[in-house]
Amino acid sequence: SKRYSITLLPGDGIGPEVISVAKRVLNLAGSLEGIEFNFQEMPMGGSALDLVGVPLPEETLSAAKKSDAVLLGAIGGYKWDKNEKHLKPETGLLQLREGLGVFANLRPATVLPQLVDASTLKKEVAEGVDLMVVRELTGGIYFGKPRGFGTNEDGEEIGFNTEVYATYEVDRIARVAFETARKRHGKLCSVDKANVLEASMFWRKRVIAVAAEYPDVELSHMYVDNAAMQLVRNPKQFDTIVTNNIFGDILSDEASMITGSIGMLPSASLGSTGPGLFEPIHGSAPDIANQDKANPLATVLSAAMLLKYGLGEENAAKRIENAVLDTLNKGFRTGDIYSAGNKLVGCKEMGEEVLKSV
Amino acid sequence: SKRYSITLLPGDGIGPEVISVAKRVLNLAGSLEGIEFNFQEMPMGGSALDLVGVPLPEETLSAAKKSDAVLLGAIGGYKWDKNEKHLKPETGLLQLREGLGVFANLRPATVLPQLVDASTLKKEVAEGVDLMVVRELTGGIYFGKPRGFGTNEDGEEIGFNTEVYATYEVDRIARVAFETARKRHGKLCSVDKANVLEASMFWRKRVIAVAAEYPDVELSHMYVDNAAMQLVRNPKQFDTIVTNNIFGDILSDEASMITGSIGMLPSASLGSTGPGLFEPIHGSAPDIANQDKANPLATVLSAAMLLKYGLGEENAAKRIENAVLDTLNKGFRTGDIYSAGNKLVGCKEMGEEVLKSV
Ligand SMILES: CC(C)[C@H](C(=O)O)[C@@H](O)C(=O)O
Ligand SMILES: CC(C)[C@H](C(=O)O)[C@@H](O)C(=O)O
Numbered sequence: 001s002k003r004y005s006i007t008l009l010p011g012d013g014i015g016p017e018v019i020s021v022a023k024r025v026l027n028l029a030g031s032l033e034g035i036e037f038n039f040q041e042m043p044m045g046g047s048a049l050d051l052v053g054v055p056l057p058e059e060t061l062s063a064a065k066k067s068d069a070v071l072l073g074a075i076g077g078y079k080w081d082k083n084e085k086h087l088k089p090e091t092g093l094l095q096l097r098e099g100l101g102v103f104a105n106l107r108p109a110t111v112l113p114q115l116v117d118a119s120t121l122k123k124e125v126a127e128g129v130d131l132m133v134v135r136e137l138t139g140g141i142y143f144g145k146p147r148g149f150g151t152n153e154d155g156e157e158i159g160f161n162t163e164v165y166a167t168y169e170v171d172r173i174a175r176v177a178f179e180t181a182r183k184r185h186g187k188l189c190s191v192d193k194a195n196v197l198e199a200s201m202f203w204r205k206r207v208i209a210v211a212a213e214y215p216d217v218e219l220s221h222m223y224v225d226n227a228a229m230q231l232v233r234n235p236k237q238f239d240t241i242v243t244n245n246i247f248g249d250i251l252s253d254e255a256s257m258i259t260g261s262i263g264m265l266p267s268a269s270l271g272s273t274g275p276g277l278f279e280p281i282h283g284s285a286p287d288i289a290n291q292d293k294a295n296p297l298a299t300v301l302s303a304a305m306l307l308k309y310g311l312g313e314e315n316a317a318k319r320i321e322n323a324v325l326d327t328l329n330k331g332f333r334t335g336d337i338y339s340a341g342n343k344l345v346g347c348k349e350m351g352e353e354v355l356k357s358v
Numbered sequence: 359s360k361r362y363s364i365t366l367l368p369g370d371g372i373g374p375e376v377i378s379v380a381k382r383v384l385n386l387a388g389s390l391e392g393i394e395f396n397f398q399e400m401p402m403g404g405s406a407l408d409l410v411g412v413p414l415p416e417e418t419l420s421a422a423k424k425s426d427a428v429l430l431g432a433i434g435g436y437k438w439d440k441n442e443k444h445l446k447p448e449t450g451l452l453q454l455r456e457g458l459g460v461f462a463n464l465r466p467a468t469v470l471p472q473l474v475d476a477s478t479l480k481k482e483v484a485e486g487v488d489l490m491v492v493r494e495l496t497g498g499i500y501f502g503k504p505r506g507f508g509t510n511e512d513g514e515e516i517g518f519n520t521e522v523y524a525t526y527e528v529d530r531i532a533r534v535a536f537e538t539a540r541k542r543h544g545k546l547c548s549v550d551k552a553n554v555l556e557a558s559m560f561w562r563k564r565v566i567a568v569a570a571e572y573p574d575v576e577l578s579h580m581y582v583d584n585a586a587m588q589l590v591r592n593p594k595q596f597d598t599i600v601t602n603n604i605f606g607d608i609l610s611d612e613a614s615m616i617t618g619s620i621g622m623l624p625s626a627s628l629g630s631t632g633p634g635l636f637e638p639i640h641g642s643a644p645d646i647a648n649q650d651k652a653n654p655l656a657t658v659l660s661a662a663m664l665l666k667y668g669l670g671e672e673n674a675a676k677r678i679e680n681a682v683l684d685t686l687n688k689g690f691r692t693g694d695i696y697s698a699g700n701k702l703v704g705c706k707e708m709g710e711e712v713l714k715s716v
Contacts, residue, residue, distance in 0.1 A: 085556075085559070088553060090553040090554065094554070120479050120480055120483040120590055120591055120592075121478050121479055121480070121590075122478055122479070122480055125478045141499075141521060141555065142554055142555075144518070147555075147556050148556050149556060149560060152522075152524050154524075156524040156525045156526060157524065157525045157560070158522055158523065158524045158525075158560065159522070159523055159555075159556045159557040159558070159559060159560020159561065159563075160502070160520060160521060160522040160523075160556060160557050161520070161521045161522075161555045161556055161557045162518060162519070162520055162521075163499060163518060163519045163520075163521065164510075164516055164517070164518040164519075165516060165517055165518075166510050166512075166514040166515065166516045167514045167515045167516075168514060193604070193607075195446060195448040196448065196452070196500055197499065197500075197505075197517075197519045198443075198505050198506050198507060198517045198518060198519055199517040199518055199519045200517070201443070201517060202507060202515070202516065202517020203517065205517075224607070224608055225607045225608050225610075225611040226611065228586065228608045228609070228611050228612040228615075229611045229612060229614070229615035229620070230615075231612075232478055232479075232590065232612060232615040232616055233478055233615050234478075246551070247608075249551075249582070249583045250582055250583050250586045250605075250608060251586070252583075253583040253584065253586050253587045254586040254587060254589075254590060254612065256587070257586075257587035257588075257590040257591050258590055262587070
């Protein structure tokens with residue numbers, strides 16, 4: 001039987017609850033496919049800050065690097081919100097992404113027929129939405145230098161950051177995006193602000209250059225302000241979207257809210273080599289932590305992405321995806337996706353139900 | 359009788375059609391309030407490129423500077439999309455904003471009861487939305503230096519921009535935002551990405567400092583990715599939003615699409631002294647140019663903002679606003695906001711109807 005080592009990073013808030021469900025689901029799906037997992041839980045985020053004073057302990061990063069894949073719950077909370085930058089949970093996440101070199105962040109936004117009513121969009125606008133945002137994750141304004149605080153020529157205080165992309169950075173994310181589009185419906189929309197920003201003009205130039213390798217994929221370009229509108233106007237027009245780190249942060253969250261069920265949405269962050277990082281797109285939801293109210297399905301589906309994109313174990317991934325659909329079809333709903341006529345369950349019970357269908 | 363000089367910049371696409379309606383409406387509303395206008399039409403955008411080879415001729419900028427207010431139609435079109443940066447219509451707009459020093463861009467997004475069905479959002483989510491985005495317009499990554507193209511340490515080509523804010527820039531936009539919130543419902547939400555960007559941490563620090571002058575306004579902070587979600591989830595939670603240039607570009611467009619009727623939405627750009635710049639938020643819509651199909655109401659309402667914010671002529675502004683509401687109540691609709699049971703009209707006829715109600 002095959003063996004994989006998985007680093008689990010439960011993190012903060014509802015993180016430990018949803019990770020514990022996903023771990024059980026992974027174990028079961030694995031065992032049915034002849035796969036064994038070696039799980040190692042490591043501290044990260046606010047809980048690591050409380051424990052050892054940094055948001056990403058060295059031991060956590062090196063364990064993650066040595067494993068075959070990393071599954072993260074969620075990080076952050078009011079408690080650490082006012083911390084200095086290097087002591088913020090979010091900084092730990094950025095260090096983890098950088099440390100693992102996971103430059104390609106895949107964020108699907110799918111409206112399941114079972115949950116179409118959860119969207120604030122009209123049914124006819126929301127139904128059938130099935131798009132993928134491919135976000136550049138280790139470059140751009142998140143990591144660009146110079147950055148910091150200083151004074152300008154007039155002696156005024158300033159705060160500044162640098163948006164910067166190099167050829168290899170755009171080329172590699174573009175390739176992931178074209179490959180992704182090719183496996184989906186063959187349409188790729190590159191989002192930028194090339195009518196104003198040089199970094200975006202450069203981005204567009206490289207995306208067009210890489211497009212020559214993918215003549216079968218239909219490439220279009222859209223300005224980011226228009227993309228933010230089009231996601232509201234007619235999200236179905238999109239198949240695969242590729243964009244930079246900050247625009248991807250904004251647009252993928254907007255797209256996820258359009259589905260109305262962000263408690264359902266997984267993500268995968270991949271590098272060229274080494275383990276991928278898999279996490280739900282929702283946050284740590286400190287308000288409902290430790291109350292057995294969290295929706296574990298985004299993390300369960302992140303585990304499915306881990307199997308598919310991280311380990312190439314498509315069969316085990318399919319088992320989990322189908323189990324989630326079965327559970328929804330049976331009418332089980334956590335509070336965030338509850339609607340009349342369904343069965344309201346907590347995090348654990350939702351986990352039990354998924355396990356029954358794996 | 360009072361006299362004001364107004365620079366009209368019809369621009370490209372549907373620009374001339376909507377400006378011509380707004381001019382007639384201004385003339386009539388003015389004459390009924392004892393105001394006389396001196397209009398001067400100047401070239402700008404793509405049409406200026408075609409005419410004199412630059413998107414903002416010097417004569418246009420100096421005429422604009424000398425006038426009491428500037429009313430712009432729309433700029434841009436496929437024809438000039440591939441131009442080099444300094445020959446893009448958009449560059450002319452940025453030069454105009456910078457030249458006039460209009461650092462505060464006010465973009466209301468209001469769902470009128472008459473048009474609630476135009477929104478792609480469910481009625482209960484869209485109805486009653488009435489928010490104002492205060493966008494910083496002459497700073498940040500749009501204007502920050504250094505910017506351009508180059509090579510990095512590894513000899514790789516790069517494209518880069520600088521996001522930078524100085525104390526006076528944040529302070530003055532924050533003051534406009536607090537004043538705006540005070541005249542509305544007293545709630546201000548400052549949107550940033552202070553969990554990642556130093557420029558945002560600085561922004562937040564200054565907004566908090568300025569807040570001390572406005573103890574009656576309730577200030578909150580939100581990360582931009584969350585704001586993009588909340589606008590979809592529950593736009594009614596917002597009263598006034600203040601944010602930087604690029605986030606404001608994205609969020610104000612998202613907010614406008616939430617109303618479902620961007621053909622209705624005006625904007626005002628104000629400086630500390632000198633004339634303000636008023637323009638519809640929609641684009642130049644080259645597809646429907648010269649077909650008498652454009653919705654002139656966003657430009658008519660921009661003329662109302664010109665009267666109110668630019669000239670302090672509240673009565674004349676009210677006349678125009680009421681005339682627009684009357685016209686909608688009578689059921690007149692251009693194609694973009696048409697729904698069954700109403701009367702479909704073209705740009706000119708819509709103008710005639712508004713004139714009847716001024
Ligand atoms: C927590 C934060 C640093 C992070 C980001 O901005 O990338 C989050 O919003 C995300 O999208 O994963
Ligand atoms: C045309 C473009 C330069 C402009 C901007 O980005 O500011 C437009 O999108 C706007 O919002 O007015």
